[in-house]
Amino acid sequence: MKIVRNSRLAKALMLGLPAVLASAMLAAPAQAATEITFQTWNSQVSQDQWNAMTAAFMKANPDITVKVSYVPGGVEGDALIKTQLASGTMADVFSYNVGALMQAIDPVRNLVNLKNEPWVKSVNSGFIPSATGPDGGFYAAPFGTAMGGGILYNKRIYAKLNLQIPLTWKDFMANNAKIKKAGIVPVISSWKDSWTAQLFVLGDHFNVAAAMPGFEEKFTGNKIVLAKNPSTLAGFQHLEEVRKAGYYNKDVAATTFAKALEYLALGKGAHYPMLSAGIDTIVANFPTKASDIGFMAQPGTNAKSNGVTVWMPAGVYIAKTTKNLEAAKKFVAWTVSKESFEVQNKVVPPSGPYFIKGAPVSGNLTGVFTDLYNYMQGKGTSYPALEFLTPVKGPNLSQICVEIGSGQKNALQGAQSYQKDLQKQSQQLGLAGW
Amino acid sequence: MKKKRIKSPYASSLYWPAGILYMVLFFIPTVLSLFFSLTRWTLQEWEFIGIENFTLYFSEENLRIGFRNTIIYAVLTSGLKVIFALYLATFLSSKLRATGFIRSVLFFPTLVSTIGVGITFSVLMNPYEGIINAVIKSVAGFFGKTTDGPGWLIDPNLLPIVSIALVDVWKGVGIATLIYIAGMAAIPRDYYEASSIDGASTRQQFYKVTIPLVRPAMFSVIILSFVGGLRSFDLIWAMTGGGPGFISDVLASINYKQYTSGYYGLATAGNVILFVVVSILVFPLSRYLNKKEVVM
Numbered sequence: 234m235k236i237v238r239n240s241r242l243a244k245a246l247m248l249g250l251p252a253v254l255a256s257a258m259l260a261a262p263a264q265a266a267t268e269i270t271f272q273t274w275n276s277q278v279s280q281d282q283w284n285a286m287t288a289a290f291m292k293a294n295p296d297i298t299v300k301v302s303y304v305p306g307g308v309e310g311d312a313l314i315k316t317q318l319a320s321g322t323m324a325d326v327f328s329y330n331v332g333a334l335m336q337a338i339d340p341v342r343n344l345v346n347l348k349n350e351p352w353v354k355s356v357n358s359g360f361i362p363s364a365t366g367p368d369g370g371f372y373a374a375p376f377g378t379a380m381g382g383g384i385l386y387n388k389r390i391y392a393k394l395n396l397q398i399p400l401t402w403k404d405f406m407a408n409n410a411k412i413k414k415a416g417i418v419p420v421i422s423s424w425k426d427s428w429t430a431q432l433f434v435l436g437d438h439f440n441v442a443a444a445m446p447g448f449e450e451k452f453t454g455n456k457i458v459l460a461k462n463p464s465t466l467a468g469f470q471h472l473e474e475v476r477k478a479g480y481y482n483k484d485v486a487a488t489t490f491a492k493a494l495e496y497l498a499l500g501k502g503a504h505y506p507m508l509s510a511g512i513d514t515i516v517a518n519f520p521t522k523a524s525d526i527g528f529m530a531q532p533g534t535n536a537k538s539n540g541v542t543v544w545m546p547a548g549v550y551i552a553k554t555t556k557n558l559e560a561a562k563k564f565v566a567w568t569v570s571k572e573s574f575e576v577q578n579k580v581v582p583p584s585g586p587y588f589i590k591g592a593p594v595s596g597n598l599t600g601v602f603t604d605l606y607n608y609m610q611g612k613g614t615s616y617p618a619l620e621f622l623t624p625v626k627g628p629n630l631s632q633i634c635v636e637i638g639s640g641q642k643n644a645l646q647g648a649q650s651y652q653k654d655l656q657k658q659s660q661q662l663g664l665a666g667w
Numbered sequence: 668m669k670k671k672r673i674k675s676p677y678a679s680s681l682y683w684p685a686g687i688l689y690m691v692l693f694f695i696p697t698v699l700s701l702f703f704s705l706t707r708w709t710l711q712e713w714e715f716i717g718i719e720n721f722t723l724y725f726s727e728e729n730l731r732i733g734f735r736n737t738i739i740y741a742v743l744t745s746g747l748k749v750i751f752a753l754y755l756a757t758f759l760s761s762k763l764r765a766t767g768f769i770r771s772v773l774f775f776p777t778l779v780s781t782i783g784v785g786i787t788f789s790v791l792m793n794p795y796e797g798i799i800n801a802v803i804k805s806v807a808g809f810f811g812k813t814t815d816g817p818g819w820l821i822d823p824n825l826l827p828i829v830s831i832a833l834v835d836v837w838k839g840v841g842i843a844t845l846i847y848i849a850g851m852a853a854i855p856r857d858y859y860e861a862s863s864i865d866g867a868s869t870r871q872q873f874y875k876v877t878i879p880l881v882r883p884a885m886f887s888v889i890i891l892s893f894v895g896g897l898r899s900f901d902l903i904w905a906m907t908g909g910g911p912g913f914i915s916d917v918l919a920s921i922n923y924k925q926y927t928s929g930y931y932g933l934a935t936a937g938n939v940i941l942f943v944v945v946s947i948l949v950f951p952l953s954r955y956l957n958k959k960e961v962v963m
Contacts, residue, residue, distance in 0.1 A: 308924065308927035308928075309927070311927055311928075311929075312926060312927040315709075315710070315929060316710065319709065319710030319711050320710065337929055339709070339711075342711065424821075424910070424911055425821075427908070427910055427911075483795075484794070484795040486818065486821035486911050487793050487794055487795055487796075487818075487820075487821050628924070628927075628928040629924075632909070632910060632912050632913055633912070635910060635911050635912045636911075636912035636913065639823050639911055639912065640823065641823050641911075641912050641914065642912075650728055653728060657723065657930070657933075658928065658930075660723075661707065661928075661929065661930050661932075661933070663707075
């Protein structure tokens, strides 16, 4: 019985197939879809976002198909992207960091200058320097939201112990003492994912810049000795002080980024020095706990100047090797359109402001979003992170921070090693003064 | 004494294919890497800078850790493989039931992806949630003691590189055993018969017959595993990434990090240095072992 039916089906297919093929062939010239390739990071959030965005784009532009591929983040991704660009095998459009990391992929040689695109006028001026090449060209459309580098904290613990948001490092350490007394881990850190260890240093740049006006220019020209300035040394010292006071979680060396956020969300720890975007992972894994989490700037020495260090969003670039420049430009322009932001809002509620003027913000906004937004709207309460203001960025900072945090080095030795790391990188880039 | 060149019986055209492959795949890249180690290059352009890369490489702060770990790792993995594999091979050359099955099981880790092994063991060796320390804790608890167990991969001293070496031994001992088994199979049975007629015990046979005659196999195992240990990278990268900090860095992982930072010239110089280090250590060793073999 079954066999008969199947053979009938096969016959129907055999008869029908040529007809289908013929009609497809006839229809083909009318559609002539241009295919462009797009490459982005392989994290789950990134995949969800870009799948939704490319689907919406293709629906609005049926004449263009976008094929998405993924690369890992971190050093593996960096190496892969550099190789792809150099060997001419990069996707037509791709996303990557702006700032120092963009300077390291030689924008003038490898990327299409987007300065004269109509959408550039709507880019928030704060983003412009970090996507500007040494030739003055503008190379990236901003993708995603601003991130704050500071401290994620558990509001429930703050309420229970009746603590105030600290405006100076001293107050922060005083809070930590009370938290420890209550039997809660004061500072969570996660050295198994060593990049997370850098926040005390990188997130301190608001305070460095406040103490030393014109810092970036001197820094780029090798006129700063990190170990000799109290303000540049402070970030390294914080890592050491917290260790000496015994405030880190006991399993800090084996803790991952995701695990650290779990500790924070479940109230096992009070503070986590991290980018504000860490909240996205809490929203995904512990949605009911997301409202317990707040965000504060990393406190410095002066209570009157308290503000947040801001990370720029990623950039969307067009590789010079593209064969479909017009379609690629159309796609990039779409990513900064109102429709695109509506799609993005639906996939993940924004954890910070977008860098396009008038970009709609909607969805289930978190307390972290509000905290960061307030810092960024305030006068003199936000400042870009160092890596968006200079091409100088040493690749070994995360390991050095782990060394200080685990007591293999003290703060001074750490700052000196990082100085050497900077020197090596600048010499490789061929910068003047190193 | 003058050596006489023996004319090859084959037409020289037969040598060309292999010769060309050798030139293109091995000789030219080696020469090029020597050249590029003297330059600062991106994949698109280069600038000649003399020996600057080498001086910079030797001023690398963590190079001492790298050298120390490379040697520890190579000696430890090679030594343990040589000893364990010898006993395993003796055991598996005996007339057991199901030796085929046991040999397959022993060989199995060699077939698994190194990265997969690395990730699995870093989970097992997690000092707080891993099963290894859970077992240690419960055993200690049984004897009425409490312990946290060792911090296998996160200890700020030598332990991480030793832990990784142990995993490497587990993963690689199968191949070493296989080489030994082949070596043992080649020992003529006559020696055993003759010695047993002379009244030698099994123990004596093992030390006086098996070990001396299995030496060629042993030397292969030593050389292969020592070279493998010196340039080992993937397992270390998967398990600790050279960390915490730089405590489990080896030469290969230092080179890799330089490469990913875009320091191509420096990384090339590092690989040339690794090549030289491996040669300096392995050639004398190999010559010494070969000599012993001849004497024997």
